Amino acid sequence: MPIYAISHHKGGAGKTTSTVHIVGELKPDITIDLDIHEGVSVINQLRPDDKKWNVLAINNKEKLISVLRELDDQGKTVVIDCGGFDADINRVAVAVADVVIVPANDTVTEQIGLAKFDKVLAEISKQMNVELNAKIMFCKTEPNQKHFPDMEDTLKKVKHMSLLNSRLSYRRGRYGFTQSLRQGMGITEIKHGRASAAGKEVVALVKELRELVENGK
Template sequence: MKTITIAHSKGGVSKSTLAWNLAIALRMSGLRVALVDIDGQQVTLEKTSLARTASGYDPFPVIIASSAGELSSIIMKEDYDIVIIDAGGYDYDLGRVAIAIADRIVVPISEESTEVLGFTSFLGTLHTIAEHSPVPAVMIVITRAHARAKSFAGIRSAAALWPSATIAQTVMRRRAVYSASMGHGFGVTELAERHPDAAYEMYRLAREIIYEQY
């Protein structure tokens, strides 16, 4: 089993969007996936799950964990192949636990200056964790990028501050289908016939996150 924690020190950076779509893509690939929300300050995933149930589609419940014990019990179960943890956009004890116990930390970030600056703040949290235990592999996922954007110089400069961090080759482009699909409880991979580019993008990103060597 692998545990993926999606984290950033700032809210609104597409953590929940990535967590939901990644979980759907992996489940559609035949894996047993647990989607865990540890952010008590927002309910995006819970609302998305409820919208899915209301649509009459096959349920995908979100597991809420509010303590380190609850989180550990989920990870220790043999019911899942993958556990995806959506952490809050701030520094808190349970978020640090989720980072420390993960096999990989995934950090979504766009070219917006506030998100790049927020990432440098997040690195401070990683340094603090590293004082007590090894920090898992860090993968940066570029999100909400314009269609023709390619260089991402600001993000690459920030990533270099954590020498072992990698940047996913797959970029989550700015696509309206991401928010639209979540509003109805779907993942973009379930809408492949109408949105093949977004579906391909997410499947490719899922393979990178899960299968690239740690």
């Protein structure tokens, strides 16, 4: 059962927006919403009735563990949108995930958040007796930006995160990453969206995530 967790205990990093686009392309069997704001659940209500996702909002650790055990027995593919806070329920999601995606940009506040999240990953690794390696995904960065000195400095210091090749850039206009959300859709689900620059980024991201699961990384 592949589990993809979008997690970062800093709020406003882009977890829910990223989750919607990933789910729209990946098409998991179920999406679990752990955010107290239930952003994915709300966005799902904007979708046409015949296109609604199977979204389950969960607000306690015991329920999450029970649901994941059941889904594991069924071999389902799961995407988890974690809340922007540090709590046991989010730590469970991170601990069981095959791939942990950490949306972030190159601002100072984001780098501070990543350093703190790395400590959380270290604690989970110690508790689970494993070495977690979450995947940082550039989110809300300028499409043409190639050099990220602050992130490069952070990557030298963290022990439980590495950088994905794919990113979800900050894009404006009809095919920007926020526009399709008004319809409850990921960018690759709307007409001509898959062929747009944003759509191509999502396709590349999901392809990379699937390869990570297949290769057990």
